[in-house]
Amino acid sequence: MPExxxxxxxxxxxxxxxxxxxxxxxxxxLQIADQEFVCIxxxxxxxxxxxxxxxxxxxxxxxxxMLVDGQAVNRPGPERGVVFQDANIFPWLxxxxxxxxxxxxxxGSSNEVKERxxxxxxxxxxxxxxxxxxxxxxxxxxxxxxxxxxxxxxPSVLLMDEPFGALDAQTRILMQExxxxxxxxxxxxVIFVTHxxxxxxxxxxxxxxxxASPGRVKEVVRVDLPRPRSFDITSDEKFLGMRRHLxxxxxxxxxRAEGIVA
Amino acid sequence: xxxxxxxxxHVNPPLAPGTGPRRPRKGRVRGIPVLLSMVIPLIVIAIxxxxxxxxxxxxxxxxxxxxxxxxxxxxxxxxAEQSAPYSxxxxxxxxxSSQRILSGYxxxxxxxxxxxxxxxxxxxxxxxxxxxxxxxxxxxxxxWIPLALIFFGIGNAPAIFLTSMAxxxxxxxxxxxxxxxxxxxxxxxxAMLGANKWQMLVRVTFPATLPSIATGMRVALALAWTxxxxxxxxxxxxxxxxxxxxxxxxxxxxYVVACMISLGALGFLSDRLLAWLFKRxxxxxxxxAKA
Numbered sequence: 001m002p003e004x005x006x007x008x009x010x011x012x013x014x015x016x017x018x019x020x021x022x023x024x025x026x027x028x029x030l031q032i033a034d035q036e037f038v039c040i041x042x043x044x045x046x047x048x049x050x051x052x053x054x055x056x057x058x059x060x061x062x063x064x065x066m067l068v069d070g071q072a073v074n075r076p077g078p079e080r081g082v083v084f085q086d087a088n089i090f091p092w093l094x095x096x097x098x099x100x101x102x103x104x105x106x107x108g109s110s111n112e113v114k115e116r117x118x119x120x121x122x123x124x125x126x127x128x129x130x131x132x133x134x135x136x137x138x139x140x141x142x143x144x145x146x147x148x149x150x151x152x153x154x155p156s157v158l159l160m161d162e163p164f165g166a167l168d169a170q171t172r173i174l175m176q177e178x179x180x181x182x183x184x185x186x187x188x189x190v191i192f193v194t195h196x197x198x199x200x201x202x203x204x205x206x207x208x209x210x211x212a213s214p215g216r217v218k219e220v221v222r223v224d225l226p227r228p229r230s231f232d233i234t235s236d237e238k239f240l241g242m243r244r245h246l247x248x249x250x251x252x253x254x255x256r257a258e259g260i261v262a
Numbered sequence: 263x264x265x266x267x268x269x270x271x272h273v274n275p276p277l278a279p280g281t282g283p284r285r286p287r288k289g290r291v292r293g294i295p296v297l298l299s300m301v302i303p304l305i306v307i308a309i310x311x312x313x314x315x316x317x318x319x320x321x322x323x324x325x326x327x328x329x330x331x332x333x334x335x336x337x338x339x340x341x342a343e344q345s346a347p348y349s350x351x352x353x354x355x356x357x358x359s360s361q362r363i364l365s366g367y368x369x370x371x372x373x374x375x376x377x378x379x380x381x382x383x384x385x386x387x388x389x390x391x392x393x394x395x396x397x398x399x400x401x402x403x404x405x406w407i408p409l410a411l412i413f414f415g416i417g418n419a420p421a422i423f424l425t426s427m428a429x430x431x432x433x434x435x436x437x438x439x440x441x442x443x444x445x446x447x448x449x450x451x452x453a454m455l456g457a458n459k460w461q462m463l464v465r466v467t468f469p470a471t472l473p474s475i476a477t478g479m480r481v482a483l484a485l486a487w488t489x490x491x492x493x494x495x496x497x498x499x500x501x502x503x504x505x506x507x508x509x510x511x512x513x514x515x516x517y518v519v520a521c522m523i524s525l526g527a528l529g530f531l532s533d534r535l536l537a538w539l540f541k542r543x544x545x546x547x548x549x550x551a552k553a
Contacts, residue, residue: 058450078456088451092469092546102455105465133546153455 001070002031003189004055004157009064011050024050026214027064035187039194039204041246043254047215048193052159055191056082068157078102081150083163087142089134089149096121096130098145102153116152123182124148140171144178151182160192164199173231176202184228197246198234201225207242209249212257219249325516333516334523337505348505348517356528359501362418363490366425370486371479373426374433378478379471382441383463395434403428403489411497421493421501428489433478440474441467473547476540483536487529502528 009028012021025047032038040048053059054066057076066073068080076082089098100109100117107113121130124144134142143163150158164172176199183190194200200207204223211218221242225233233239307327313319314326325333336342340350348355377395381388403424410420444467452466494503502521509517 056454076450076454078454080454082451082454084447084451086447088447090448090451090466090469091548092472092543101452101465105456105458105461135546135548149455 003034003036003069004030004032004191005065005067005070006030006051007065007067009051009054009061009066011047011054011059012062021062023214026216028215028217030208030217030220032189032191034189037183037187037190037192037203037205038208039192039200039206040208040210041194041197041200041250042210042215043212043250043257044195045257046210046212046253048210049161050215051210052082052161052191052193055157056080056159078153079155080157080159081153081155083143083146083150083158083160085162085165087134087139087146089142089145091134094131094133095126095137095141095145098134099126099148099152101149120148120152123151124178138171139167140175143167143175147179147182156189158188158190160190162193162195165194165196172199177230179203180229195250197243197250201239201242201246202229202231202234207246209246209253211253218253221246323513323515325519329516330519330523333514334520337517337520337524346517347512347514348509351505352524355500355502355505356524358498359490359494359503360528362421362493362498362501363425363486365418366422366490367429367483367486369422370426370429370482371433374430374478374482375437375475378434378437378475379441379463379468382438382444382471383467388438392438395431399431399435403485404492407493407496410493416497416499418498420497421490424493425486425489428485429479429482432482432485433475436474436478436481437471440471444470472540472543476536476544479540480533480536483533484529487525487532491525 006028009025010023011025012023014021028051040051042048050059054061055068055073057073057080060074073080090101093101096117097104099120100113103113103116118130121127124147126141126144126148129137129141134145137145146163164175167175180203190203192200192203201223207221207223208217209219209221210216223242225236225238311327314324314329318324332342333346336346336350337348337355338350338352342349377391381391406424406427407420410423414420414423448466448470449462452462457465490501491503491506494501495507498504502525506518506521506525509515509521
């Protein structure tokens with residue numbers, strides 16, 4: 001059974017003025033296997049984050065089905081960890097308190113929780129910054145906190161919503177490599193939303209290309225590149241070939257989304 | 263504000279010619295801010311002293327600056343040569359007033375924070391309590407004095423009741439607004455990490471509301487001082503407000519001014535203390551919106 005299962009799923013948003021709801025995502029059929037890393041690629045506004053929000057439990061599909069581990073989802077929970085675009089960590093908590101937030105909700109501040117928190121602080125390379133507040137951290141560090149606080153809950157699916165989109169190019173590469181390292185440890189199921197082709201190919205086992213307004217699955221590309229991967233792979237010929245193909249796909253979609261008639 | 267000047271009083275050593283960009287020369291005016299900020303207070307004190315010692319205002323009842331300071335000193339330490347009505351009574355008066363203001367302020371703040379948080383967080387609680395509070399809020403606190411006196415008689419209770427009312431409304435309103443605008447994205451993050459409704463209230467809405475609570479509590483503190491003085495004038499037999507009114511009845515205007523000076527100093531100090539108490543819990547707030 002697939003880990004995440006979309007069957008003819010559509011999502012509509014109510015129109016605040018008229019009676020015609022806006023169709024954001026249309027008839028998505030997709031199956032994501034356990035331990036698979038899937039990237040959803042598309043122009044901005046194509047509904048890729050909306051798909052993620054359904055898996056997270058922030059939204060319910062208007063039609064069709066979405067199942068995680070064979071179960072319908074109706075609320076957010078720690079088994080479906082989300083890494084948000086803007087880190088979205090608690091500004092009044094230190095690095096350590098942010099990372100330990102989830103376990104502390106369930107177990108209080110036991111020694112076990114403290115040890116586990118220290119372990120995840122170390123995993124994302126924030127040792128020495130335990131007592132820092134988010135306003136004292138760089139964007140990349142904040143995002144590492146966001147990643148660690150989600151991973152510490154040991155989710156069965158990791159949902160990442162353009163998590164590195166706001167970072168500068170160098171930091172983004174470092175974060176992508178960190179994510180690959182972390183993923184190699186336990187190979188969680190990941191759904192990673194991005195509009196960056198290189199990022200999708202570097203990280204994913206498959207790349208799901210979405211078209212805009214309404215969002216549909218346009219194409220699914222299998223990324224046949226060896227693992228473990230690092231940034232070096234971006235100069236591989238196979239990589240460049242797929243990149244070329246996805247560029248063309250995305251370009252026409254972006255034109256359509258921006259209202260440019262080819 | 264002499265405090266601001268202490269950091270500016272040193273003079274920069276002159277730059278060697280040709281080293282680095284030249285900055286506008288401000289060295290010569292460094293000492294002037296201190297003097298500037300003292301000009302108006304000194305003029306006011308001079309006029310006060312002149313008009314007071316020459317008995318020029320209010321048929322000579324308005325006391326001079328020095329007479330008021332002498333009264334304050336007697337009020338504080340019992341320094342007057344002939345017996346004065348409140349010699350050395352300052353500490354007990356301040357303790358009586360402080361006890362009332364502290365009880366009322368803490369009571370009003372706790373109620374305001376708890377109710378404000380719940381009604382900001384839950385729409386049903388808001389619908390339940392908000393109309394009643396909105397209806398009572400526009401009534402001036404001083405208008406409650408007659409009822410407070412028939413409810414509680416003379417003494418601590420009416421002053422505590424009135425002070426807690428004065429504190430409650432601004433704390434409640436600020437907490438409510440803060441809690442309602444607590445960012446949905448942080449609540450979503452908490453839910454995703456496994457927080458239940460109660461944990462979201464305590465661990466997200468409450469800390470997110472803390473800056474608004476601090477604002478409300480600072481506004482409320484000034485109102486609480488006003489209220490405790492009025493309450494003591496009308497319904498108590500001790501405290502700074504009582505001494506102030508009693509001195510008025512005895513034509514001891516030097517003591518009236520001594521009480522006013524004391525109230526100003528206590529109001530200022532309590533506000534500083536509150537700001538200091540909120541400093542650490544609010545160190546995560548980036549903007550100048552800190553208490």
